[in-house]
Amino acid sequence: MELSTVGLTLAAAVVCGLDRTAAGQFMLSRPIVAAPLTGWLLGSPEAGLQIGAMLELFWLGRLPVGSAIPPDDSQVAVGCTLLALVAQARTGMPLQAAAVAGLLLGMPFGKTGQFFDRQARILNAKLLRRVEKGLENGCVKSLERWHLLGLLHFTLASVATLVAVVVGGLLLLPVVLKTLEQPLTLVSNWLWLLFPLTGIGSLLGGLKVPRGWQIFCASFVLGLFVLMLR
Amino acid sequence: MKLPRLVLLQVFLRSFLLQASWNYEQMQSLGLLYAVTPAFRRYYTGLALVDAYRRHLEHFNTHPYLATAVIGALLKLEEQAQKGVDPGFGLSEFKSAMVAPCAAMGDAFFWGSLRPLAGVVTLLLAFQGFWWAPVCYLLLYNFPHLAFRALGLLRGYGGGVRVVSSLQRWRLSDWSVYCKQILLLPLGVFAALISFEATAGLGLRSAWALCAGPLIWGVVKLVRRKISPLLVIWVLCLLSLSWSQLR
Numbered sequence: 001m002e003l004s005t006v007g008l009t010l011a012a013a014v015v016c017g018l019d020r021t022a023a024g025q026f027m028l029s030r031p032i033v034a035a036p037l038t039g040w041l042l043g044s045p046e047a048g049l050q051i052g053a054m055l056e057l058f059w060l061g062r063l064p065v066g067s068a069i070p071p072d073d074s075q076v077a078v079g080c081t082l083l084a085l086v087a088q089a090r091t092g093m094p095l096q097a098a099a100v101a102g103l104l105l106g107m108p109f110g111k112t113g114q115f116f117d118r119q120a121r122i123l124n125a126k127l128l129r130r131v132e133k134g135l136e137n138g139c140v141k142s143l144e145r146w147h148l149l150g151l152l153h154f155t156l157a158s159v160a161t162l163v164a165v166v167v168g169g170l171l172l173l174p175v176v177l178k179t180l181e182q183p184l185t186l187v188s189n190w191l192w193l194l195f196p197l198t199g200i201g202s203l204l205g206g207l208k209v210p211r212g213w214q215i216f217c218a219s220f221v222l223g224l225f226v227l228m229l230r
Numbered sequence: 231m232k233l234p235r236l237v238l239l240q241v242f243l244r245s246f247l248l249q250a251s252w253n254y255e256q257m258q259s260l261g262l263l264y265a266v267t268p269a270f271r272r273y274y275t276g277l278a279l280v281d282a283y284r285r286h287l288e289h290f291n292t293h294p295y296l297a298t299a300v301i302g303a304l305l306k307l308e309e310q311a312q313k314g315v316d317p318g319f320g321l322s323e324f325k326s327a328m329v330a331p332c333a334a335m336g337d338a339f340f341w342g343s344l345r346p347l348a349g350v351v352t353l354l355l356a357f358q359g360f361w362w363a364p365v366c367y368l369l370l371y372n373f374p375h376l377a378f379r380a381l382g383l384l385r386g387y388g389g390g391v392r393v394v395s396s397l398q399r400w401r402l403s404d405w406s407v408y409c410k411q412i413l414l415l416p417l418g419v420f421a422a423l424i425s426f427e428a429t430a431g432l433g434l435r436s437a438w439a440l441c442a443g444p445l446i447w448g449v450v451k452l453v454r455r456k457i458s459p460l461l462v463i464w465v466l467c468l469l470s471l472s473w474s475q476l477r
Contacts, residue, residue, distance in 0.1 A: 022250045025294055027345065027371050032352050033364045045361070052364070053356050056349050058459060063341040066291065066333070067254060071460075104467060107460055124253035128260055132287065138280050147264040150251030180471060187474040193428040194466050196353070197442055200421050201449025202459040203346060209410045219418025220443060227426045228436050 017158020031055040031077035057199025061206030072113020079165030080106035097188035116157035240268040257291035292329040293336020302386020343409035
């Protein structure tokens, strides 16, 4: 893997990781943005768009409410885009199959994001202590500096999650490709369909809307009907 | 002392870093102090500034987008306190009363409704081969996001405690229900589109595409029984791979 690839992936991971909680929250961290951004930086926006589209709905229903931390789908999106490109480069398999392989391997490591994010928030409590101590001594100058240091903690958490996703995925990739390359390529069309469908199910499972299921079913059947007539 | 527009702009820009030092003890308290610093430096100097910081260094946690409404009102109340106006309640009480409703409204509207709606619309565009779909997502989501942030600060600073009426008038809780209902329409169309595309080349294509319905229903049931969607996708993929091997 080239150094520039690593650097660009890290840059995408840091930007998306900070946007997730610590800075802005412009939703650059959503998989549908983070993955195409990474893909574009690595020279294959279509790989990123495929990964982002497959992943977007998956954990969308898990809200970052209060102190709850959902799995880090931003780093999964960035890391899986890299994994998909590596899988494709190593085997020459179709992009769709490579995207499925990357996601299947990278997604479980997204759970590590919750751990690292929690550690960053625990470390941030030390910054609070320092500010309290500073104010006791009548010092206000360092307050802003200590607050901004929290960005570093969130950056480190993002990088650690990305490393877990990419290294974990790269270690498993040769084993999986050796045994499953052929079947993955054969059924990638169906596997590709399963991701958004599971995402839709996961999202619907969390939505509590009056008559929600009826609206969804009516829209689904009507949509199929229109597509059939087209 | 009325705050100049430049100071309000600084507060607005700093509010984007409200959660930079989020922690489990006081959550966004340091972020709040960081955001109000340009205004506080106008209001206070020396020990009075230290006292003001100490007063506000307490538990603070609300939705980051609606935090500007609380910040704006807080600055107005600080300003009134300087003039000797007694609002009849403590600033700390005001903050405590505001943060929970703002958090609930913001979470329901922005995280629970607008984000999925923008996501599904973007996915529809992406699956139609629209390469700029992620940019559309950012525009679709950030227009209301930035509008509420800016409006919150202006209404909060302009009206003080009257910001509560503005928040009520916005009826974000109602809008979150409407948005969720609207979201189900493109979500259904999206499910139909991907199922129809994936079954191209099969006989009785629409019948096969309809099978996506029970599959989604099954996932909904599993997710509601607290089964991880990650486990569901792994099992489904392994079943598909095994089936392909058996064939």
